[in-house]
Amino acid sequence: DGGITQSPKYLFRKEGQNVTLSCEQNLNHDAMYWYRQDPGQGLRLIYYSQIVNDFQKGDIAEGYSVSREKKESFPLTVTSAQKNPTAFYLCASSMTPGQGVYEQYFGPGTRLTVT
Amino acid sequence: AQSVTQLGSHVSVSEGALVLLRCNYSSSVPPYLFWYVQYPNQGLQLLLKYTSAATLVKGINGFEAEFKKSETSFHLTKPSAHMSDAAEYFCAVNTWRGGSNYKLTFGKGTLLTVNP
Numbered sequence: 001d002g003g004i005t006q007s008p009k010y011l012f013r014k015e016g017q018n019v020t021l022s023c024e025q026n027l028n029h030d031a032m033y034w035y036r037q038d039p040g041q042g043l044r045l046i047y048y049s050q051i052v053n054d055f056q057k058g059d060i061a062e063g064y065s066v067s068r069e070k071k072e073s074f075p076l077t078v079t080s081a082q083k084n085p086t087a088f089y090l091c092a093s094s095m096t097p098g099q100g101v102y103e104q105y106f107g108p109g110t111r112l113t114v115t
Numbered sequence: 116a117q118s119v120t121q122l123g124s125h126v127s128v129s130e131g132a133l134v135l136l137r138c139n140y141s142s143s144v145p146p147y148l149f150w151y152v153q154y155p156n157q158g159l160q161l162l163l164k165y166t167s168a169a170t171l172v173k174g175i176n177g178f179e180a181e182f183k184k185s186e187t188s189f190h191l192t193k194p195s196a197h198m199s200d201a202a203e204y205f206c207a208v209n210t211w212r213g214g215s216n217y218k219l220t221f222g223k224g225t226l227l228t229v230n231p
Contacts, residue, residue, distance in 0.1 A: 004158075006202040033218070040124065058218065068224065090158055101147040101209045103165065104219060106158035112160075 004107035006091050011112045012078045013085075019030060021076045021110045030075040030096045033104060036060060036086040048088075049074055079113065087112045113115030118154045129230050134178075134193040136225045138206035141187065149193040149207040149219065150180055159205060165189060169210035176200070181214050201229045 004025045013019045025032065035043040045058030045095050049068040063082025068074055074093075078085045088111050094103040118179040122137040140146055147166050180191045189206060189217040206222040216224025 040223060041223040045218055048218060074221075088156075092159075101160045102162055103149060104159075106151075106160070108158045109156070111156070 003103055004091055004093055005111050006089075006107040008110060009108065011110055013112070013114050015114055016080045017100070017114075019078050019085075019112065019114075021078065021089055021091075021112070023074045023095045023107060024072055025091075025107075026072060026106075027093055027105060028071075029093035029105070029109055030071070031094045033094075034058075034064075034066065034074070034076045034089045034104040035092065037090060037109075043090065046076065058069075065088060078114075081110065084111060116206050116211075117146065117220050118222055119206050119208045119222040121204075121206050121225050123225055124223065125226045125228065127228040127230060128196045129174075130198055131195050134191070134196045134200065134227065136191040136204050136206075136227065137182075138156070138189045138191065138222060139187050139208050140189060140206075142208060142210045144210050145184075146183060148180075148211045149209075150174065150178070150189075150191050151205045151207065151221075152176075153203045153205065153224075154200075154208055188230045196229045198231065203227070 007022045007075035022104045024050045032105040033048040034046040044060050090109045091107040094104045118141040120139045149161040149164045150160040151158045163172045164181045165172050173179045178193045203224045203226045205224045
């Protein structure tokens with residue numbers, strides 16, 4: 001079955017440590033996205049990538065970094081510079097717009113807790 | 116610029132009652148509109164999408180939404196609520212017309228509670 005996997009489901013880290021969240025898709029989508037979700041805030045875009053080896057900052061990129069070395073993979077690193085990293089992180093992918101805009105498909109999410 | 120407002124962060128209905136979740140958008144060009152559903156501690160699942168074809172869009176699980184340009188609205192409805200509909204619902208908008216910026220903008224979500 002095609003889809004998006006995120007691992008792990010739950011992640012715990014101590015303050016000051018960098019942590020990398022995994023996102024893999026087998027939908028053959030060119031575009032991938034990372035969102036952060038906080039209660040009552042909706043989804044906020046962190047980074048997105050339209051093609052391998054290229055990515056753009058979203059609305060809240062400070063304290064985060066990404067890479068896109070393979071089409072299938074788009075890992076997110078939460079650095080120690082992120083002031084409030086505890087949140088639910090969602091990865092998504094979509095076809096690149098052509099004749100229209102295509103929906104985004106979401107992974108199951110990773111809940112990160114930093115203490 | 117594109118934006119979406121969901122009226123009501125929490126909606127409570129009785130089982131069997133009509134579900135109405137409100138979404139208004141702001142866009143300078145005809146938008147693409149989406150409704151997603153999220154169950155606790157899970158990702159988002161697409162319910163339905165409007166892409167400038169029919170203004171009444173039918174989705175999964177008996178949901179539908181009507182695009183009303185004059186009201187800049189895309190409200191989500193279901194005639195009869197089921198306990199399994201309890202979840203958080205997100206409206207999203209995209210106004211892509213070429214170029215590299217085709218991100219979705221999401222509303223803050225509406226939590227639907229279904230009472231027995």
